[in-house]
Amino acid sequence: MQVVVLLAGVVDPKWRLDRLALRPGAALVDETGLPRRLGPFDEAALETALKLRDADPAVRATAVLVGGPEDDALLRAVSAFRPHRAFRFGGAATSLWDPRAAVRLLGAAVAAAAERPDLVLMGREFGDGDDGTLPPALAEARGWRFCGLAHAVTLAGDGTVALRRMRGPREEILRLRPPVLASVTNDRGNRLRHPLLKHVMLARRAPVEAIAPPPEAGEGAPALALRGIAAVPPPPRGGGACRLLTGPIETQVEELATLLRRWRAVGEG
Amino acid sequence: MRRVCALVPLGDPAIADPFAAVAAAAAVAARGGGQASAILLAREARRGDAALAQAAREGAAEILRAAHPALPEAPQAEHLLAAFAHLLRTEARDGLFILPAGPVGEELAARLALRLDAVPLGRCTDIAWEGRTLLARRPAYGGRAEARLATEATLCLAAMRRPAAAAAPAGGAPAVRAVTLDVALPGDLEPPGVAEPAADAPRRPEGARIVVAGGRGMGGAEGFAQLRELAALLDGAVGASLPAVDAGWAAVAQQVGQSGAFVAPELYLAFGLSGTAQHLAGIGPGTRIVAVNPDPEAEIFRVAELGLVAPWQEVLPRLIGRLRRA
């Protein structure tokens, strides 16, 4: 059973993006000086792959970090979790903004990991530029079965993949025959474990494996071009000024209770 | 001005607001000086009557009612894809097609685009044309940045939320056409199993008039038990931030944000939430926020209307006690 987990990485969400802009003359975002880390959904996808590996010796788990040399430190962090293999796929100008080009690149990344993948895992959003388009687009392009927003994935004895997801008001359990692509959402059950310190140290010293995409993966003019990027403040709301309550806590809570009682009465009336 | 058309899958309980697509298409078309059309897809034509009226109200000037008798009662994405792909191939070879934002609509938009050799635009907040070039805006970096994207493609698919301001309804009655589809639907799909809902399964935050939400500052399951108690007293639902879901204090379906539920209640009570862009992206612009947080510098107070600078432990038990007595 070949399990391939595709990882994108994100800019550390704690860092401000004020200076985010395109590189001069290029449709690439300049992230100079912004540290990168695994996103919460990368982590959930990676943990899902590790759990499958732990549960079944027949599983071979390969982690592929899609990105350029600036992501080598991140790849080392991934290697510390000891998937069977971890490599970086992409060059300095890796861009995922055009979904059709991105899907060619990601398809090549999976092919470099496994000739016949059974299960491909990705975060529900693939990196900072994706809003959930890339996983279903990749599945569609390759003709793989797709399950979006899975929060638990197991292998059933009959060779199918069992996936749990919330779909509107209900929790669905899908049993899909490979090849399957699942986009993974965060849940208590797939919170990324901590790597062993000795593995972290080993990964720091080990050489990183990097694979350049085949030329045909980058062919063709982009169908969708990135024209600009800028940090945006959260939209203003509530008239701008927050009224902070003061005085003894009992009085503050009473004021909030009064507001809620009134609000409840309006709803009932 | 290109054709702007909403794709509306009807009867799927997983799509909270299918007509958001029509309202969004009408708004996009109106800004370009045109009118939107809509394709309504259901199992039976009958189901279309009320839908027809609503699509017209939301601004569709031209409506195609498509019925496919072989659609299952609870269609899977593969069924909807096959039907919509057929409709687009036969009825419309170019244009901008808009699906309702949300897991189902967004999956359909992405997969339809790939299937039809079109350009997927993702979940857009704005779409306009500059000559022949389509310009789309959408959030990136977890909602902290906005990307501007351009394409010359003539067939594009996007997902959109209901716009804040509704477009004026199209003047006069819409032109309506009906088709019955017989395109083959994938027949070998096992229907998904449905997990038995737990007796204490939480109410979903979507659609609630009041959401009582907790974040990492709640520190544990005990705080969330109190949030549930407060929500019950107010006939509301409990929401959570991503770290709270990761910690197991709340269920996956309760996650609010850029990557979670989008809620637009009248009131949002935020306990132990710092107010990150990723979280706020899941709260409707018209919602009033009340925040409880011991850190007076917390970002949440920049967007809240009312704030209590205090730990939840000092507020929640007292508040629950008072409301219970009332």
Ligand SMILES: Cc1cc2nc3c(=O)[nH]c(=O)nc-3n(C[C@H](O)[C@H](O)[C@H](O)COP(=O)(O)OP(=O)(O)OC[C@H]3O[C@@H](n4cnc5c(N)ncnc54)[C@H](O)[C@@H]3O)c2cc1C
């Ligand atoms: C790609 C991506 C997508 C994301 N999508 C989402 C999303 O959809 N939804 C989401 O929520 N997050 C999302 N996140 C995570 C986001 O970056 C933040 O980590 C998260 O929103 C922070 O949640 P929080 O406010 O609960 O925690 P924190 O930011 O840690 O804030 C905790 C707050 O609790 C306060 N506090 C401490 N003690 C108490 C007390 N006793 N009583 C009351 N308050 C107290 C603190 O002062 C602090 O302000 C995403 C991140 C990424 C990278």
